[in-house]
Amino acid sequence: MSILEIIIQYREGFAQGLLVTLELCLIIWLSGLVIGGLLGWLSSRYKLYFDAPIRLIAFTLSGIPVLVFLFWLHYPLQSLLQIQINPFITATLTLSIINIFSVSDIVRNGIKDIPKQFIETADVCGISHKKRFWKIELPLIFRHAISPFIIVQVNMLHMTLFASLISVDEIFRVAQRVNSIIYKPVEIYTALGIFFLMISLPLNGLALWFKHKYARDFSEK
């Protein structure tokens, strides 16, 4: 049985798994972008109330393996609280939390790394705060943050595989199931690898392109 034949025969299962993976990704990416971006901005703007707690959480999270965090939220926490949450929600929550704090770090550093003289120059030119934010700060933050942001999002896509370990029927779990039926590990995991390459490589390439394109931007500090 070739890779193509396996994919065709089990297309419904793979499509379902793909859908779950993409659904997971979409929620994780969006929450990272919106909430992480907001926290990063709050962290840079209101240092007293937001910066220290957010950095502390981000620092702590960076020291916990994703799988441990996921399992902890899935088993001990739910047992402690005597609740049972859908594994999809647990996986989404876990990975979203990780993404949110990763993105907040990127955004905060992006804001911090803008030379303050660019802002001061805008002030002495009489540019309003609103215009300064939209026309100067945001584009500069975007240029600084876009490359690491994309790389983190690709990593998050890869991390969705961990969801299979708490019984979320994403694409990796579907692949495992199919393999348990027909036992064709080489073909199945090669197909899976190609699938991830097809998504990850263009994104990584895009991140590299942004990095190359915008690396020169702060050279005039």
Add this chain to the structure above:
Amino acid sequence: MGWHYGLNINTPVIFPRNNRDNMIKGINISKSFGNKKVLNKVNIKIKQGEAVVVMGPSGSGKTTLLRSLALLDKPDSGKVVVDDKEFVFPNDSDFKKPYPKVTVVYQQLFLWPHLTNRENITLAVENTDYATQLDELIDYLGMGKFIDNYPNQSSVGQKQRVAIARALILNPKYIFFDEITSALDEKQVNNIIKIIDDLKRKNIGIFFITHHNHVAEKIGDSIIHMNETE
């Protein structure tokens, strides 16, 4: 009022010299960093149409004085008067700064790197009919060949002209220049001298920090030598 200064054209143009009593005054300006007193009750006047040149070794407080008078930093004590508006220090509250009536051209220029030179010049302009003034500035400063380049595609001298145009298009009454001649060759320095001379004739008050004696002598209506601080 146009910008026919004549850097590229030879016909001199007479500019109005009204409001000559307007000025920026620094009165008893003091500023310390830790135990180091950088400015100690400095008094200074910058009249419209005149250039005050400030010289002195590194660490003598030239830039600190610029930043205090341009209200970029708050002095510890003293008073800054811009025309009829007084700013008394110490002052903990935020106050509306007189930008872009007062503006600054920095040594490092700080052109926004994501914008073209043209966009750098026009970003701060609020009215939409700046086209004629921009064309005049492009012609006056000889920026035609690089106006649509990005700053990183432009030489230091070209970027300098863009930074000056960015200030001029806002029709300021006072411009502070922080060592803008330090990285320039002789020809470029001479161009700056001519520009400053034109700005004075346009009744703009100039505060100019430089290390070049001949620049100070050529443009300065008054020259202040600052000594190293304690």
